[in-house]
Every structure is written in C-alpha cells, then in structure tokens.
Amino acid sequence: MTQSSRRDFLRSGALLGASLAGLPLLAACGDDAAATLDPSKAAKLDGVRLKLLVNQPNLGAWKIIAADFEAETGATVDISPFPYDKITSQAIRDVQSGAGEFDLFQYWYAALGDLADGGALEDLTSYIDGAKDINTGDFLPSIYDTYTLFDGKRWGLPFDGDTFLLFYNRRLFDRYRVEPPTTWDEYQTVTAKITKDSGGDVYGAIVMGQQVPIILGCTFADRLVGFGGRFVDDAGKPQLTSPEAIAAAEALFDVAPHALPTPLQTGFDQAIPAFLSGKAAMIEFWTDMSVMASNPEQSKIVDDWAAVELPVGGSNTKHGTSLNAGFGVAVSSASKQKEAAAAFAKFTASKKAQEHAIGEFGTGADPIRTSTLKSTAFKQTFGDAADAVAAGLSGAPLAWPNGPGAIDKLQTLVDELALGLQGKQSAQEALDKAQTAWEQG
Amino acid sequence: MSIAAAPARPRQRAARAVLRRRGGVARTPLGLALPVVAALLVFSAFPFAYLLGLATTDSTLARPLQGWVGTENVQAALRSEAFTSSLGKSAGFAVGASVLQLVLGTALALLLRARGTRLGWAGVALLLPLVTPPVMVGVAWKLLLAPVGGAFASISSTLGLGAFNPLGSSTGAFASLLVIDTWQWTPFVCLLVYAALLGVPRELVDAARIDGASAWQTARHVVLPCIAGTLVAVLVLRLVIAFKVFDIVYVVTAGGPGFSTTLSTFEIHREALQNFQVGTAAAATVLFSLLVGVFVTVVSRLQRRANGVAG
Numbered sequence: 001m002t003q004s005s006r007r008d009f010l011r012s013g014a015l016l017g018a019s020l021a022g023l024p025l026l027a028a029c030g031d032d033a034a035a036t037l038d039p040s041k042a043a044k045l046d047g048v049r050l051k052l053l054v055n056q057p058n059l060g061a062w063k064i065i066a067a068d069f070e071a072e073t074g075a076t077v078d079i080s081p082f083p084y085d086k087i088t089s090q091a092i093r094d095v096q097s098g099a100g101e102f103d104l105f106q107y108w109y110a111a112l113g114d115l116a117d118g119g120a121l122e123d124l125t126s127y128i129d130g131a132k133d134i135n136t137g138d139f140l141p142s143i144y145d146t147y148t149l150f151d152g153k154r155w156g157l158p159f160d161g162d163t164f165l166l167f168y169n170r171r172l173f174d175r176y177r178v179e180p181p182t183t184w185d186e187y188q189t190v191t192a193k194i195t196k197d198s199g200g201d202v203y204g205a206i207v208m209g210q211q212v213p214i215i216l217g218c219t220f221a222d223r224l225v226g227f228g229g230r231f232v233d234d235a236g237k238p239q240l241t242s243p244e245a246i247a248a249a250e251a252l253f254d255v256a257p258h259a260l261p262t263p264l265q266t267g268f269d270q271a272i273p274a275f276l277s278g279k280a281a282m283i284e285f286w287t288d289m290s291v292m293a294s295n296p297e298q299s300k301i302v303d304d305w306a307a308v309e310l311p312v313g314g315s316n317t318k319h320g321t322s323l324n325a326g327f328g329v330a331v332s333s334a335s336k337q338k339e340a341a342a343a344f345a346k347f348t349a350s351k352k353a354q355e356h357a358i359g360e361f362g363t364g365a366d367p368i369r370t371s372t373l374k375s376t377a378f379k380q381t382f383g384d385a386a387d388a389v390a391a392g393l394s395g396a397p398l399a400w401p402n403g404p405g406a407i408d409k410l411q412t413l414v415d416e417l418a419l420g421l422q423g424k425q426s427a428q429e430a431l432d433k434a435q436t437a438w439e440q441g
Numbered sequence: 442m443s444i445a446a447a448p449a450r451p452r453q454r455a456a457r458a459v460l461r462r463r464g465g466v467a468r469t470p471l472g473l474a475l476p477v478v479a480a481l482l483v484f485s486a487f488p489f490a491y492l493l494g495l496a497t498t499d500s501t502l503a504r505p506l507q508g509w510v511g512t513e514n515v516q517a518a519l520r521s522e523a524f525t526s527s528l529g530k531s532a533g534f535a536v537g538a539s540v541l542q543l544v545l546g547t548a549l550a551l552l553l554r555a556r557g558t559r560l561g562w563a564g565v566a567l568l569l570p571l572v573t574p575p576v577m578v579g580v581a582w583k584l585l586l587a588p589v590g591g592a593f594a595s596i597s598s599t600l601g602l603g604a605f606n607p608l609g610s611s612t613g614a615f616a617s618l619l620v621i622d623t624w625q626w627t628p629f630v631c632l633l634v635y636a637a638l639l640g641v642p643r644e645l646v647d648a649a650r651i652d653g654a655s656a657w658q659t660a661r662h663v664v665l666p667c668i669a670g671t672l673v674a675v676l677v678l679r680l681v682i683a684f685k686v687f688d689i690v691y692v693v694t695a696g697g698p699g700f701s702t703t704l705s706t707f708e709i710h711r712e713a714l715q716n717f718q719v720g721t722a723a724a725a726t727v728l729f730s731l732l733v734g735v736f737v738t739v740v741s742r743l744q745r746r747a748n749g750v751a752g
Contacts, residue, residue: 089502117504120503211697261609264609265608407715419700421698422611422698422699
C-alpha cells in the first residue's frame with residue numbers, strides 16, 4: 001500500500017469514527033415522532049412486562065403497588081432501584097443512548113425540566129386530560145403542578161410528596177431541660193446548649209450538609225422557608241440574595257459548629273443512625289423518619305421521639321415547609337409499550353394504590369392526594385407526625401426550581417453554601433455568587 | 442543490517458514470503474495490521490474523536506453535539522474555580538502519592554531483599570491491599586475514619602485524646618486520601634522493586650563490600666543504578682494511576698469538605714453526570730489530559746536518563 005493510500009485509509013477511519021460518534025444522537029432523535037397516547041383506548045396489559053427505574057428509598061412502595069397492579073391486570077413489573085442521586089442521569093442515558101431499557105421513570109421533580117427538555121419523557125398532557133379517573137382535582141394543589149408541569153405540558157403524575165419535619169428526642173430534651181424550638185434562633189440555642197452541656201456525649205442537632213442538592217439543598221431550603229424566602233420569584237428571577245435567604249444561610253452556618261461533626265460530612269448514612277441511636281437531639285428529615293424511629297429493629301428511641309413543624313425565623317411567623325425531594329412517575333419516550341406504561345403510571349398515582357403504600361411501614365411513601373391526608377391509613381402510619389405533615393402539605397410549601405438546568409443551578413448553590421459551611425466565605429458572599437450563576441443561567 | 446540483507450534461513454524465508462520490498466525497505470502488508478488498526482479506532486480514535494466533538498459543541502447529557510461552539514467549553518472549564526483548583530490538587534496528589542509510595546515501597550523492598558529471596562507470608566500481606574477493590578478500600582477507610590462511631594475516633598476517645606475527625610478539615614481530608622492511596626499502592630511498588638532487586642548481580646554487591654563500601658554506599662552506588670530504570674518506570678505508572686484516582690475520593694470524601702479534595706477526575710464526573718454539562722466536562726478532560734501528558738513526558742525523560750545510567 002502506498003503512502004497516500006495509507007493516509008486515505010486512516011482518513012476513512014477518522015470519518016467512520018466521526019459517524020459513529022453521531023449514532024447515539026440519532027438514536028435519541030428517533031422517538032420524537034411518537035403517537036399521542038389515548039386514554040380512552042384500553043391498554044393491553046395481560047402478559048405485558050414493564051420495566052421501571054425507581055428511587056431506592058421508595059422501593060418498598062413500588063413493590064406493594066407493582067404487586068397490586070400485577071394481580072389486577074396480569075402484567076409483570078420489573079423494578080430497578082437506583083440511588084436518589086443517580087436516577088436522573090440514568091434515565092437520560094437510557095433514552096439518549098438508544099438503549100430504551102425502561103418503560104417508566106420515577107423522577108425527582110427538580111429534574112423535570114432537564115428530563116423533558118432532553119427528550120427523555122413522553123408528553124402525557126392529553127392522556128391525563130382525557131383520563132378522568134385519574135381525578136387530578138384530588139392531587140394536593142401544592143404538589144401537582146410543581147411535580148408534573150413544565151413548559152405548559154404534563155410530563156408525569158405525582159408519586160411521593162416529600163416534606164421535612166423537625167424531629168427531636170424527648171428524653172434528651174428532658175435531660176437537658178429544653179423545649180422544642182419554634183424559631184431558628186431557639187433551635188440554635190437548644191443545639192448549642194445540648195452539645196455543650198453533654199460534653200460531647202451527644203449533639204444538639206444533626207445538620208445534613210453533604211454537598212449535593214438533595215441533602216444540603218434541603219437543609220438550606222428548610223431555613224429559607226422558615227425565614228419566608230424563596231428560590232425564585234413568580235417571574236422566575238433568582239431570589240438568593242434576599243434578606244431572608246441571607247438570614248437562612250447565616251442560621252445554617254451558625255449552627256454548624258454545634259452540630260454532629262461535621263455537617264459537610266453528614267448525609268443519610270451518618271444522620272439516620274446517629275438520630276435513631278440517640279446520639280443527637282434533633283434532625284430535620286423527611287416525614288418517613290417517623291416510621292424509622294418507631295421501628296424497634298432499627299431505633300433505640302421508639303418511645304422517645306416526637307416531631308414538630310420546621311421553625312420560623314426573622315419577621316416570619318408562619319410555619320411552612322419546603323418540597324424537599326419529591327418524586328413523580330413518567331413514561332419513557334423510548335418505551336415500546338407506552339400505552340401500558342401510561343396505564344401503570346395512572347395506577348401508581350391512584351387513591352387506592354397510594355393509600356395501600358402509605359398504610360404500610362417502611363415504604364418511603366408520602367401523601368400526594370388530599371384524600372390521603374384524611375385517610376385512616378395515613379394517620380395510623382404517621383402517628384404523631386400526621387398533623388404536622390398535613391399542615392405542611394396543605395399550605396403553600398416552598399417549591400424548588402424545576403426548569404432545564406435546575407440541577408446544575410442547585411449544585412452551584414450547594415457548592416457555595418458548602419464553602420460557607422467550611423468557613424471560607426460569608427453567607428452574603430456565598431449567595432451573591434450563587435445568584436450571579438443562576439442569573440447567567 | 443537490514444532484513445533484506447540477512448542470510449536466508451528456512452524460517453526467515455517463510456517469514457519473508459509475506460513481506461514485500463518497497464524502495465529497498467521490507468514492509469508488512471497493511472492487511473495484517475487491520476486488527477490493530479481496528480482496535481485503535483474503536484478503543485482510542487473513536488473515543489478521542491467523540492471527546493473532541495463533545496468539547497467543541499453545545500453538549501448536555503441529554504442533548505450532545507448540538508452545535509459548534511469552538512472554545513467556549515474550554516473557556517467555561519477554565520472559568521470554573523472548582524476545575525482549575527482541581528488541577529493543582531490532582532498534580533499535588535499524584536506527585537505526592539507517587540513519590541511517597543516509591544520511597545516507602547523501595548525501602549520495604551530493600552528490607553525484604555535483605556531477608557532473602559523468598560517473600561513468604563510477606564508476599565500475601567503485600568498482595569491483600571492490591572487485590573481489594575478500591576471501592577471497598579474506600580468504604581473500609583471511611584468507616585475507620587468516621588468521626589462518630591469510627592474505629593480511630595473510638596480509640597482516640599478511649600485514650601482521652603479528644604475528637605478525631607481528619608475528614609472534617611481540608612488538610613486532614615487530603616492527607617487521609619494520601620494515606621489510603623499509599624496503603625493500597627505501596628505494595629505494588631514494593632513488589633516491582635523487589636523483583637528488580639532480585640536481578641541485581643550478586644557479584645557486584647560482593648565486590649563493593651570487598652572494596653570496603655558501607656551498606657548505604659552499596660545501595661547508593663551499586664544497587665540504585667541497577668534498578669534506576671525500574672524505579673522511574675514504576676514512578677511513571679504510579680503517576681498515571683494516581684492522576685486517575687476517583688474511587689476513594691468518591692467514597693471517602695466526595696470531594697469535600699468544600700472542594701478540598703475535589704480532584705480533576707471527580708470534578709469532571711460531577712460536571713458530566715451530576716450537572717449534566719457534558720461539553721464542559723469533555724473540555725475539562727482534554728485540559729486534564731494535557732496536564733497529565735506534561736508530567737508523564739517529564740518523567741519519561743527522566744526514565745531515558747535513568748536507563749542510560751543503568752546501561
């Protein structure tokens with residue numbers, strides 16, 4: 001082979017490589033012309049096998065709902081649990097790569113814009129509008145649009161209405177003679193007192209500050225809503241440098257030295273055992289902490305815990321909660337059996353399925369329907385925390401951004417907050433930088 | 442002497458049957474190289490072309506290769522304080538870990554060589570960290586270093602030494618990663634150096650001793666030149682592997698506290714799979730590769746010099 005033909009050969013190889021590089025993109029574009037789902041047409045379900053990507057902490061709920069669905073329809077549901085911080089990228093890659101392994105995705109609502117804009121989700125607008133038995137009017141108003149609506153279209157149905165409460169250890173509160181805090185200032189005082197008086201034996205509070213949105217973001221959001229702040233205004237303009245947001249970040253930074261060491265290292269795996277073993281007196285956590293704390297197999301504080309609404313701060317006197325985490329269920333745009341997948345999504349959000357999941361312990365399910373808040377199953381499972389949960393969800397909880405790029409923006413926010421927690425910058429500096437990054441998009 | 446001029450023995454004649462003469466130089470038909478060329482295309486050229494494509498286009502995880510943006514992604518990567526600071530930390534980690542492990546591994550190998558030519562149980566002990574998956578190494582060390590309930594914290598508390606939480610401070614967390622990496626990789630260095638030591642001619646060492654050289658002088662002027670090439674080769678290997686470290690960062694510190702242990706590999710992963718900014722991550726990968734290339738080139742030159750010394 002001559003020198004020139006050798007060059008030609010290599011050039012051809014390069015062109016082949018470049019062509020191959022475009023294949024995944026082409027695969028991703030292949031489903032754009034999917035037909036609109038028709039809810040009036042009964043989906044064939046008997047013998048159908050649906051594959052579902054879910055958030056691992058909700059696995060218990062999915063198992064119950066899938067079993068009910070299988071018994072009712074003759075379909076089979078394969079559930080693949082993934083860590084909470086991996087489900088979004090896993091869903092996007094499943095569609096973008098052309099693999100199309102999953103028919104349905106459980107999604108974090110803050111990732112809705114990224115998923116929908118990225119073409120990973122099927123537009124369910126007409127399906128939901130046409131399926132009257134979904135009874136969308138029963139969905140909690142605070143949740144429904146936030147979890148499912150983007151760019152004027154419905155991309156999914158609510159599944160898990162997560163909010164936070166402040167859990168505390170009554171025995172430790174009695175021992176150190178403190179009362180449950182109602183303001184973030186009181187929370188700071190109680191935390192510092194318990195940590196100091198115990199001499200390091202126990203800690204006043206657990207502050208989850210691991211540098212990911214679903215942990216440190218939640219911890220900041222608890223204070224943001226307490227001080228009456230918001231992430232963005234009605235026009236979508238970032239509000240991270242508002243006095244309320246600055247006060248929220250300051251409250252977070254101030255309590256860190258007194259909390260379980262150290263907040264930046266503290267995620268679920270450190271926080272849950274520390275609270276359930278009685279090593280710390282307070283923790284802000286999802287409502288299912290009430291279930292874990294009541295379980296004698298994993299808790300040493302079965303009779304010692306209680307929960308109250310999140311504290312307030314500054315001039316705000318109205319208790320509120322933030323929609324921390326929170327999940328919906330959507331049909332994959334790469335699914336080859338979208339009708340059946342949509343039927344299962346509808347089933348998961350039904351009153352019956354939701355109440356069954358919530359009525360069992362350890363499912364990780366939280367209310368998404370008004371009727372669920374009034375149900376016996378909810379009150380039995382959530383016990384003493386039921387009223388606080390209902391109060392939070394029935395009000396106007398703080399919603400996180402959910403447009404395209406929201407995950408990136410939230411990561412930027414927690415990055416800056418983490419540097420603040422580390423003592424490298426003030427609350428003002430941290431939020432100034434985050435605000436600038438959010439404005440630049 | 443060229444192949445064409447070599448005396449024609451039967452096996453060589455058979456081999457030459459597949460050679461062609463072109464301009465006086467024997468060439469292997471390109472067809473025989475096709476498997477290698479195909480492998481290079483699939484495993485090297487294609488990923489690199491794809492990487493460059495991502496780095497120069499508007500690319501997110503969901504929508505890669507959306508449109509040409511030139512150097513915008515490179516500029517975005519260079520504007521990112523998290524990434525630019527990670528380059529220095531990666532270099533510091535790689536050089537620090539590699540040099541530390543080279544010194545410790547060589548010292549350990551010299552000690553073992555002094556004991557004889559069989560490793561015995563020491564060999565088993567040396568292999569254990571090497572065969573443990575890095576993720577498990579990370580999990581084990583994270584449990585050991587946990588500030589509440591961790592083994593070291595409990596010992597510290599029992600001894601009345603107060604709180605022990607190295608992962609809670611920037612310096613402590615970085616040092617912890619160095620210790621963990623050193624725990625895992627020093628045996629690798631030790632085994633390679635030990636093998637090189639076995640190749641040092643005994644008569645050279647004996648001659649040095651007869652000439653009155655001390656143990657240190659023998660090691661410095663006889664043994665070290667003999668194994669210099671191996672040492673630098675091991676340093677190159679360790680540098681490359683240390684630059685690529687990801688598992689223990691992901692498991693033990695997750696890049697924290699703050700960005701204290703955010704090495705480049707972790708930051709690139711974060712940018713691509715947590716923030717979905719694949720274009721910026723690809724540009725960062727190219728920049729990071731250049732940095733690694735600079736270090737490897739410098740050490741490779743050292744290797745050539747070392748080989749010269751050894752030769």
